[in-house]
Amino acid sequence: MPLERDKDISDLLRETRTIAMVGASDRPNRASNEVMAFLQSRGYRVIPVNPQITGEHIHGEYVWRSLDQIGEPIDMVDIFRNSAAAGDAVDAAIAVGAKSVWMQLGVINPAAAERAEAAGLRVVMNRCPAIELTRMETKRRPD
Helix, strand or coil: CCCCHHHHHHHHHHHCCCEECCCCCCCCCCHHHHHHHHHCCCEEEEEEEEEHHHCCCCCCECCEEEEHHCCCCCCCEEEECCCCHHHHHHHHHHHHHHCCEEECCCCCCCHHHHHHHHCEEEEEECCHHHHHHHHHHHHCCCC
């Protein structure tokens, strides 16, 4: 069952330090580009993954072709792919030993979520970590 409760999502975001972003874009007007910059501004290391622009840099980070090339521990795989393609990204996340997968807004793949959970990964589906972080920061502020 994907995480839904605020506490579970908050715990996941607090425990996460390194995020691999599958489908990261070097185009400033793309949501993945904006979300990557936002997450970096909140102290996360975000490693972009996009086979079409491998070797380029986005927000100072080298762009990798695939998750298995990164070669360092990944806490979360943030998936900016369509729902059908999310399954491959989830399978790659499982294969590299990621701790969680986060499927972005509009990305819904229950079968992939089940595979990730069966492999021991925490799953968030159809949400954006930037929106969730902002919402939780706002909740914590005293009025």
